[in-house]
Amino acid sequence: MRRWSVAALFLLPGSLLIVLFFLLPVVLTLVLSATNLSTTTFSHPSWVGWGNYQELLQARFTPLILKNTLKYVILTLFFNVGMGLLLALITAFLPVRLGDAFRALWLLPRITASVVYVLIWQGLAAVAPYGLLSDLTGNSQNWIQQSPWAVVVLANGVIGASFGMLLFTSAIRAIPSDLLHAAAVDGATTWQSIYRVVLPLLRWPILFVSAYQTLSLLTSFEYILLLTNGGPGFYSTEVWSLSAYHQAFSNYFGNAQFGLGSAMAAVLVVIGVVVSLIYLRVFNFKELLGEPKVEVN
Amino acid sequence: MKGSQVRLEGLSKRFGKVEVLRPLDLEVQPGELVAFLGPSGCGKTTTLLLIAGIYQPSSGGIFFDGKQVNSLHPKDRDIGMVFQSYALYPHLNLFENIAFPLRLKRIAQAEVRRRVDQVAEFLGIAQVLFRRPGQVSGGQQQRAALARALVKEPSLLLLDEPLSNLDARIRLSARSEIRRLQQDLGITSVLVTHDQSEALAMADRVAVFSTGQVQQFATPEELYHRPSNTFVAGFVGDPPMNLLQGTFTEGKFDWDGLTIPVPPGHPGGSGYLGVRPEDIRLGGEIPTRLGIAEPLGREVLLSLDLGEGKTLKVLTPAGTRLAPGASLGLELRGAPLHFFDAEGRRVGS
Amino acid sequence: MGLNRRVWPWWAVLLGLLSLPIVAGYLWLVLSSLSNQMHGLLPTGGWKLQNWRFLWESVGGRPSIWGALSNTLIFAFGVAALEVLISAMTAYAISRLRFPGRGIYLGMILVLHSFPAVSLLIAIFYILRLLGLFDTLIGVILVKAALDIPLGIWVLKGFFDGLSWDMEMAALTDGASRWVIFWRIALPLVRPGLLALGTFALLSAWGEFILPYTLIISNKTWTLSLYLQSLIGAVDLTDYGLLAAVGLFYLLPVVVLFLLGQRYLLDIYGGGSKG
Numbered sequence: 001m002r003r004w005s006v007a008a009l010f011l012l013p014g015s016l017l018i019v020l021f022f023l024l025p026v027v028l029t030l031v032l033s034a035t036n037l038s039t040t041t042f043s044h045p046s047w048v049g050w051g052n053y054q055e056l057l058q059a060r061f062t063p064l065i066l067k068n069t070l071k072y073v074i075l076t077l078f079f080n081v082g083m084g085l086l087l088a089l090i091t092a093f094l095p096v097r098l099g100d101a102f103r104a105l106w107l108l109p110r111i112t113a114s115v116v117y118v119l120i121w122q123g124l125a126a127v128a129p130y131g132l133l134s135d136l137t138g139n140s141q142n143w144i145q146q147s148p149w150a151v152v153v154l155a156n157g158v159i160g161a162s163f164g165m166l167l168f169t170s171a172i173r174a175i176p177s178d179l180l181h182a183a184a185v186d187g188a189t190t191w192q193s194i195y196r197v198v199l200p201l202l203r204w205p206i207l208f209v210s211a212y213q214t215l216s217l218l219t220s221f222e223y224i225l226l227l228t229n230g231g232p233g234f235y236s237t238e239v240w241s242l243s244a245y246h247q248a249f250s251n252y253f254g255n256a257q258f259g260l261g262s263a264m265a266a267v268l269v270v271i272g273v274v275v276s277l278i279y280l281r282v283f284n285f286k287e288l289l290g291e292p293k294v295e296v297n
Numbered sequence: 298m299k300g301s302q303v304r305l306e307g308l309s310k311r312f313g314k315v316e317v318l319r320p321l322d323l324e325v326q327p328g329e330l331v332a333f334l335g336p337s338g339c340g341k342t343t344t345l346l347l348i349a350g351i352y353q354p355s356s357g358g359i360f361f362d363g364k365q366v367n368s369l370h371p372k373d374r375d376i377g378m379v380f381q382s383y384a385l386y387p388h389l390n391l392f393e394n395i396a397f398p399l400r401l402k403r404i405a406q407a408e409v410r411r412r413v414d415q416v417a418e419f420l421g422i423a424q425v426l427f428r429r430p431g432q433v434s435g436g437q438q439q440r441a442a443l444a445r446a447l448v449k450e451p452s453l454l455l456l457d458e459p460l461s462n463l464d465a466r467i468r469l470s471a472r473s474e475i476r477r478l479q480q481d482l483g484i485t486s487v488l489v490t491h492d493q494s495e496a497l498a499m500a501d502r503v504a505v506f507s508t509g510q511v512q513q514f515a516t517p518e519e520l521y522h523r524p525s526n527t528f529v530a531g532f533v534g535d536p537p538m539n540l541l542q543g544t545f546t547e548g549k550f551d552w553d554g555l556t557i558p559v560p561p562g563h564p565g566g567s568g569y570l571g572v573r574p575e576d577i578r579l580g581g582e583i584p585t586r587l588g589i590a591e592p593l594g595r596e597v598l599l600s601l602d603l604g605e606g607k608t609l610k611v612l613t614p615a616g617t618r619l620a621p622g623a624s625l626g627l628e629l630r631g632a633p634l635h636f637f638d639a640e641g642r643r644v645g646s
Numbered sequence: 647m648g649l650n651r652r653v654w655p656w657w658a659v660l661l662g663l664l665s666l667p668i669v670a671g672y673l674w675l676v677l678s679s680l681s682n683q684m685h686g687l688l689p690t691g692g693w694k695l696q697n698w699r700f701l702w703e704s705v706g707g708r709p710s711i712w713g714a715l716s717n718t719l720i721f722a723f724g725v726a727a728l729e730v731l732i733s734a735m736t737a738y739a740i741s742r743l744r745f746p747g748r749g750i751y752l753g754m755i756l757v758l759h760s761f762p763a764v765s766l767l768i769a770i771f772y773i774l775r776l777l778g779l780f781d782t783l784i785g786v787i788l789v790k791a792a793l794d795i796p797l798g799i800w801v802l803k804g805f806f807d808g809l810s811w812d813m814e815m816a817a818l819t820d821g822a823s824r825w826v827i828f829w830r831i832a833l834p835l836v837r838p839g840l841l842a843l844g845t846f847a848l849l850s851a852w853g854e855f856i857l858p859y860t861l862i863i864s865n866k867t868w869t870l871s872l873y874l875q876s877l878i879g880a881v882d883l884t885d886y887g888l889l890a891a892v893g894l895f896y897l898l899p900v901v902v903l904f905l906l907g908q909r910y911l912l913d914i915y916g917g918g919s920k921g
Contacts, residue, residue, distance in 0.1 A: 007739050010738060115853075120675055132670060297745070434680060442723070
């Protein structure tokens, strides 16, 4: 209909990219997960049905990877949210410019290219006499190799904390200052104000940040790939999403298992879709969609 | 510049389930200025936006010079429109704001300059043409908005509360200025306003809107002297007409125990008797007590208490000093009386 | 939040201590790139300009860094331009136009916005091979722009929502089509949003690693992240001077852009990520 042709024109390029690189991949991931597509079968894959999923259920490494994933998500999440909250609260106390400077500093790692960021970690964690950590502790070791989990969680946590920090900061700024003045007049100490006024008001932002970060931690693997690549040794920091990537792109045996990797990714895709839909429900969607006041396009 | 004729036929509009405009028939003659007058939410702005093509009618038709324009895009309707908020483009200076409609028509730069300068000169904003809207006064913004609407010499000018954001002092001069301009250019215009004095002073004819319906479409004189129902009677005129609810019986009107003699032509049974405050004289035999007196400058508006909750508003020349509670007699004989039946419709001439 | 004016210096000290590792990290990068050797944060053995030799010579048979730099520039600006333009068009339509399925469309954008796109990498790899865009810059640009577009639409929709409807109506009666209004009225008025999203897209694409790492093979098409990663993987790990110099070379434009665009950016990194 000619009436909608203007809207179609506006929507065309975006829709094209979204179909090509979101909707189609979701479907394709599910389809590929039912095939044995790999480097050797690239031109003649065959259907294996639930075969890849059965293989995953039985695989020796699956329990270990699940345990790693859980460990990674929970530890990093606590660091992210806790640190984010701490940063937001402290910077809120500081003079505006100083607070802004600290927030910018904590945002810097997020903006730094991941390769450079990891390079810095590698430099600091190197053996003596090069590494700062070894130097300070007098205990010369490659800290990434020796305590991979601590490094993985901290490195991801420093990145993730800035997300919570910014969201919590805007939430704190939205608190009417009357409320805090009232608390002060009522004789509340700083600590009581935070505990009784600020934190309860941050309940929703905290919940939101936790939910959002859980999903993104579950699927992100870039920093682990660069820091430890799942090692050291056999799968010691290999998480689910990284493992999917490894199966598909750098299998140890040189035969990239796209089918099996897709099956692992499909699990994440399904979780992602379900959780996103839940967000949408929790969110007050109607409010976002005001009717256009012009009826012609 | 030639104004076009606008005809609305059974035009209605609903948003979802809410009917904001009931089927409406109305004609605006070429060169005429018609005001849509009514309280907020009465459907007058909706009608204007339907004419502009911003809204799509739910039913009925809009005709410009006899041609149906229902599906014509606003940009192709050859209209100029002025908004209450002026709706100037904040990122463009006044010159570019006014030139915008001409640029869209790909008119040569020299011609654009000439026409913008001309209309700006005419409206007295030539000195501020190269300032942004945020850097000029409200009155200048209003003129710029008017200039932008007029510069492409449209055949129809739509004005949506163009004066209500102006200071009271400028508003009066802007009123006569717009009217003079409109008459000089002979451009068909529709003015939406909630201000009855503005509508009465500027328009050739006024359509009084209420609850999505036109109550009366007539000249200002007609509206004032022959309101077609109690809504118009109460809405047009400041201070508003006294509307007494009571019962008519053969030459008499019984208002809650008070009997008022009325001339023939009245309805029978229950109905309304209307009398304008300026038509009532003091010094008759109907006894009242003065409630409050509001000095309005040349006149004083008296609220008279007739007992048992009955009050009347009366306008008298200033100068008489009256104390609250003073006893006053009223004279209704000879005053033009308006009769309305129980549904509020006018009865008689 | 002026809770208590007297204690803030103590909080600043605490925060300073917490932030020390970050400062130390970036300090290490700068000092290492300039010095012969580092003992912790102490440069020893004097300055070493040779760390920056990658600027004028090939390192271990790799292509020149200037090629990687220009690839990165094309990638980052390509992504930013595409992302801003397409997000703006889509956001304008969702915010200002009427069309059937508008609610569903916005719902889809919101779901995609919180949807973790990296899990689609295998399928995207496959699609790019089918399209013949694997191992090309244009392919990675399209993918990166596409994955960030839901965020862009979401951010810009907020800006378009704030535009006055009267103004849009005025433009229509002035004789403008919606297409003309978009370019000449709406876009100039959401400039802060376009700048914020553009800066965000530039920074995000500039540092992007996993997409080029997966979707680009030939070293002629390398971006700086691939160049640096190949050095980290190959160079004798005691040559931190070279790595740090390359890293700093890669980081500097980002810091400059961040400082310039910080005012706009904070909103996107926080509020914009709302799902």
